[in-house]
Amino acid sequence: MPGADSLDLEKSEKTRWTLQDRQNSQEPWLLCYEFFGEGKRDVEIYDFGAPNYTLFLDRATSKPVLIEGLCQLSPLADDALKLAEGLSPVEFLEFRETLTKERSGTHTHRTSKFFEILVPRGFVEAQIISEIFEVSLGHTLIGLMELGQQRFPPHGNTL
Numbered sequence: 001m002p003g004a005d006s007l008d009l010e011k012s013e014k015t016r017w018t019l020q021d022r023q024n025s026q027e028p029w030l031l032c033y034e035f036f037g038e039g040k041r042d043v044e045i046y047d048f049g050a051p052n053y054t055l056f057l058d059r060a061t062s063k064p065v066l067i068e069g070l071c072q073l074s075p076l077a078d079d080a081l082k083l084a085e086g087l088s089p090v091e092f093l094e095f096r097e098t099l100t101k102e103r104s105g106t107h108t109h110r111t112s113k114f115f116e117i118l119v120p121r122g123f124v125e126a127q128i129i130s131e132i133f134e135v136s137l138g139h140t141l142i143g144l145m146e147l148g149q150q151r152f153p154p155h156g157n158t159l
Contacts, residue, residue: 014071014085016078019145035059035069048138050127057099057118063092066117076141077120084117 022029022045030042036052037043043052060066063084070081087095095117098110102118111118122141130140 014067015074016071016081017074019075019142022075031072032069035065035072045138045142047136049130049136050123053123053137058103061096063087063089066092070117073120075145076122076138079122080117080120082116083114 029045031037031045031048031052033040033042035056036048038055056069060069066084067081070077070084074081094110095114098108098114099118101108102111122144123137126137126140126144129144130137133140
């Protein structure tokens with residue numbers, strides 16, 4: 001599983017995971033602290049929350065970093081990953097500009113263009129449920145996938 005020790009931003013071929021692959025792995029599902037964490041400790045997926053994703057987006061100052069972080073979340077944010085992989089250099093700069101404006105409360109017409117990166121599709125329902133039941137977003141996303149109550153479309157398909 002990816003972690004701080006296995007980062008290779010130059011590697012062009014990135015891994016997409018299935019939930020079954022993640023569950024069959026003997027290693028814990030860790031998200032690199034450099035992207036998602038507050039300290040120098042990787043974030044276990046079951047501890048992952050919206051603040052971790054917000055921090056990650058703020059730290060994703062290059063397209064390779066954005067893609068690597070989204071790969072670490074795979075399959076939970078594969079809609080965002082597909083969109084990010086297709087961004088041109090100019091579009092990536094537009095994305096960063098849009099993110100900055102959104103953080104300052106200034107909405108832009110480009111928000112909808114990058115919405116799947118700003119808020120991956122599965123995160124919306126899962127965030128509401130995680131707040132109601134006071135469990136982590138990561139735990140809720142995985143639980144919904146396991147129960148089949150949340151449809152996570154294959155790369156690029158719509159709900």
